[in-house]
Amino acid sequence: MEPQMIERNGIEPPPLGRASDFELFEALYPKLRAFAAVVADLDVDPDDLVQDALASTLARHELSQLDQPAAYLKRAIANAASNKRRKAGRLRSLLPKLAAEDVRVDQYPSDTSFLDELDPLDRAVLYLSDVDGMTHEQIASEIDLKPAAVRKRASRARAQIRKHLESDQAESTGGTQ
Amino acid sequence: MNAHDLLEARASRGTRRGASNVWANAQLSQPEPPRSPLSFRLVLGAFVLTLLLGGLFIFDQTTDVGTANEPDDGTVTISNVTFDVDDLPAPYLLTTHGIEDISIPGVARSGGSGRHIVYAQADDPFDGPVFGVNVEPSGELRSWGINISESERLAFTDQLEQIDGVWQLEGDHDLSEIANYIDTGEEDWWFFSFFSFGGRIDGDPTPFANEIRQLAVRDEDGTAIWRIIAIIANESVFEVERISIAGIEGISPTGGRATGDVVWEFDDFAYHLEASVFEGPPGGIGFASVPASDFVDSVFVAEREAWLEALEPETLEWYENATFVVFGVLIAFFPLIIVGMIFFSIIRSKIRKPPPPTGPPR
Secondary structure: OOOOOOOOOOOOOOOHHHHHHHHHHHHHHHHHHHHHHHHOOOOOOHHHHHHHHHHHHHOOOOHHHOOOHHHHHHHHHHHHHHHHHHHHHHHHHHOHHHHHOOOOOOOOOOOOHHHHHOOHHHHHHHHHHHHOOOOHHHHHHHOOOOHHHHHHHHHHHHHHHHHHHHHHHHHHHHHHO | OOHHHHHHHHHOOOOOOOHHHHHHHHHHOOOOOOOOHHHHHHHHHHHHHHHHHHHHHHHHHHHHHHHOOOOOOOOOOHHHOOOOHHHOOHHHHOOOOOOOOOOOOOEOOOOOOEEEEEEEOOOOOOOOOEEEEEEOOOOOEEEEEEOOOHHHHHHHHHOEEEEOOEEEEOOOOOOEEEEEEEEOOOOOOOOOOOOOOEEEEOOEEEEOOOEEEEEEEEEEOOEEEEEEEEEEOOEEOOEEEEEEEOOEEEEEEOOOOOOOOEEEEEOOEEEEEOOOOOOOOOOOOOOOEEOOOOOOOOEEEEOHHHHHHHHHHHHOOHHHHHHHHHHHHHHHOHHHHHHHHHHHHHHHHHHOOOOOOOOOOO
């Protein structure tokens, strides 16, 4: 099936030589987008993250040349998310007045906002483990971590979520009594 | 709700732009490829090369400033010089090289066709009187002398006698005949006639040579040719003619022989720009003469460099001055520019961090 290209801002469809790259990306896009939505903080648009990761990847490689393009792009997305979070933190430390307020804007308000308390890589590990059903070894290979680190991150993230859910549950129980 | 549900909810947040749009925007936002260190080095090299060439150009212009009117043989062409005497630095007006208040009688160039006979001390012809006579074809005698008074010259002239067709200098003296030849007018040489600057002996204006640097006698086809360079207070003597420099009367060398010399008069003084090399034809004869009507009170010597420096402001063109300024500023700020380029290249490398993935996943 030919990819349906949307001409936007005068952007032409990808050149013929890279049509296979686009097809590859189109096939990977749903999973990459979901992964980006999990690892990115709420004030970051997941598509922006995917786009940044794709741009930096295409600047160096053609997707079809990569052994594991999905893994490569996921790693790029995870790194991009970490970088954005680090920059935002640095900005808040430089501008304490702004930091006092909540400068982050939740573009898509949801009850998953407490996940932002987790490290992006922790979220990535948990997502790949619990949603994609990958083993720790597979995850380690996917996002370039050691298996022990994956286990540690997964365990830490689950504990935090569990604690948060228990706290929520206690509050709701207390509220109904 | 468990962690799985939370993550799935999180994974579906927001509105999807679609693969095509993300792809297209990624193409647009691709970072520029990092500039290779080679291009940086090329730019830096070109910059340094430009500075070097500019510096060489300035140096060339600086060294050529005073010699812009010089032919390739290193001589100075006086005729093209425009010079304001007022620009001459004051110290040079007082540089006398030990010559002060020298009276210079005008002595016309003698010589010409006929027989020339010169008498002088045999061991060192110019360490004492030099007496010469030109016997013209008409039989008329024209004598001249160096380091002798006018009365002595006349006395020597009276002592000349022709015995058996041979001219001889009679009387009590230690002079020897050191040259005796006939000027046919065909040889390519000028006889040393004179003259130079002199003092006064017994009240008579007297040709007076402080030093004779060289005397060479060459016998070629029966003709003795003198090559003489007379040194007046360590300066080469020269033949001069009247010139006008910046409206001021002066005298300069003629004949292209004593090239590099110029003498000009100002405020009752004559100034002499010395010739670094006495130029004469091979085997030819040195010469020096002052026009008969000239009388110079004093001779001050201006250094050649001073002369060239005095000419400098007028020989610089506007674009040469602009080049001086531009490259002067560049050279002055060169260290700052280099440090700035290094600083900004470091900053740029920090800003343009390479994309996070460092390679295919393990």
